[in-house]
Amino acid sequence: MLTPVDLEKVAAFIPESKLFGQLKDMEQKMDASLARKKCQVQETAKEPKRTPATLRLYVFNSHAHQKDGQEAKEPPSWTLFLYGKLIRPKQERKAENKTQTEQQAEEDEDEDEPKLSQMLREVHVQLDEKLFPGEKGKAVWKAEEGKKPIECFEIKRTGSKETQARITLHLDQVPPRFELSKPLAELLGMQVETKPNVIAALWQYIKNNQCQLRNEPQVIKCDEKLKQVFGNQEKIGFTKLASSLQEHLLPEPPVAFDYTIKVDGSTPTHPDVYDLYIDAPASSSGYEEFLRSVNSDKVVEQCEREISSLASRVDEHKRRRAFFLGFSHSPVDFINSLIASQSRDLKVMKSSEAQNYAKLGGRAEFYKLPWAQDAVVKYLQRRLAAGAIES
Numbered sequence: 001m002l003t004p005v006d007l008e009k010v011a012a013f014i015p016e017s018k019l020f021g022q023l024k025d026m027e028q029k030m031d032a033s034l035a036r037k038k039c040q041v042q043e044t045a046k047e048p049k050r051t052p053a054t055l056r057l058y059v060f061n062s063h064a065h066q067k068d069g070q071e072a073k074e075p076p077s078w079t080l081f082l083y084g085k086l087i088r089p090k091q092e093r094k095a096e097n098k099t100q101t102e103q104q105a106e107e108d109e110d111e112d113e114p115k116l117s118q119m120l121r122e123v124h125v126q127l128d129e130k131l132f133p134g135e136k137g138k139a140v141w142k143a144e145e146g147k148k149p150i151e152c153f154e155i156k157r158t159g160s161k162e163t164q165a166r167i168t169l170h171l172d173q174v175p176p177r178f179e180l181s182k183p184l185a186e187l188l189g190m191q192v193e194t195k196p197n198v199i200a201a202l203w204q205y206i207k208n209n210q211c212q213l214r215n216e217p218q219v220i221k222c223d224e225k226l227k228q229v230f231g232n233q234e235k236i237g238f239t240k241l242a243s244s245l246q247e248h249l250l251p252e253p254p255v256a257f258d259y260t261i262k263v264d265g266s267t268p269t270h271p272d273v274y275d276l277y278i279d280a281p282a283s284s285s286g287y288e289e290f291l292r293s294v295n296s297d298k299v300v301e302q303c304e305r306e307i308s309s310l311a312s313r314v315d316e317h318k319r320r321r322a323f324f325l326g327f328s329h330s331p332v333d334f335i336n337s338l339i340a341s342q343s344r345d346l347k348v349m350k351s352s353e354a355q356n357y358a359k360l361g362g363r364a365e366f367y368k369l370p371w372a373q374d375a376v377v378k379y380l381q382r383r384l385a386a387g388a389i390e391s
Helices: 006-013 017-045 102-112 182-188 194-210 222-227 238-248 284-294 297-329 330-350 351-362 364-368 370-385
Strands: 050-064 077-086 120-127 138-142 152-159 163-171 175-181 193-194 217-219 235-237 249-251 255-263 272-281
Touching: 050 255, 077 163, 077 255, 120 152, 138 152, 163 272, 175 182, 175 194, 182 194, 182 222, 182 238, 193 249, 194 238, 222 238, 235 238, 255 272, 284 370, 297 330
Parallel strands: none
Antiparallel strands: 050 077, 050 272, 077 152, 120 138, 120 163, 163 255, 175 193, 175 249, 217 235
């Protein structure tokens, strides 16, 4: 491999060789950039991309073996259902315009969507303590890695009385969302947001209100609103913004609502419906396809080898075509030209050996060697036998 010093020496004799050095440097930069981008893509692939969507919750219950004037064979019971479906924003289309293929495609997409448990961290259900005291009135679910996704939560209890249930959901938001303190919420005009977005909004406020010192841009001069957030400080460094905001970012409050479990009438009961706006993970099918595209280096290399092989075959056929086309136009001239070309090649191949003999033949000592006289006799005998020498 040529070193930079070698390239400079070559460039002194061949100016065009500088282009080779420039191309080499460019290739190294491109390889480094591609390797860096590949690492970034692989790091991003560890966590699926999230997009705004609506989590629609259906809450209903069923009941069985309730008394209707007669003793039931089994104790009366009821089952509470919490079912969730992810709805992504799509362009509205009339149902009658959808073909059977499109409807089937939408059903397949729904199967690939994340399940309810994949969008929650915790689920708490508290029943009426008078009817279900102690642990019997509590139901808790917490997310754990390796568990099979759950599409619908079910809670079954025995009982024949109408019951109140308090359902509390802790959403799994990535990145985490926080509830802003009152001073910070009034300053930025937002109630719940992610930490990066809070910092970005605060930085935009600082720039719009020219709170940076001219001589020291990394230092922020607090106005009255900023003083309420940062404890009446006159100045604060930009590097301390994130840590100073920590006390103003409170955990996002869970979603809580009440539901009345009915034990009479139709079963299952008509559901109560709630819409929650969340950042949902991408569907599993699209995520798996993305991962396959990231890890497709071997496929790309195989395609490059096939392309190179095809290009070589095309070049070989091109040379053959030129050979036979020249022969068809003028066979005699073509053969003579071919022989002359082969002769030149042979001379080039033997040039180093011929130069050595030429150097030796220019010296008198060459002809005084022991084998020189025998070689001359044999040469004359061959010429005489061929009739090249007249007697």
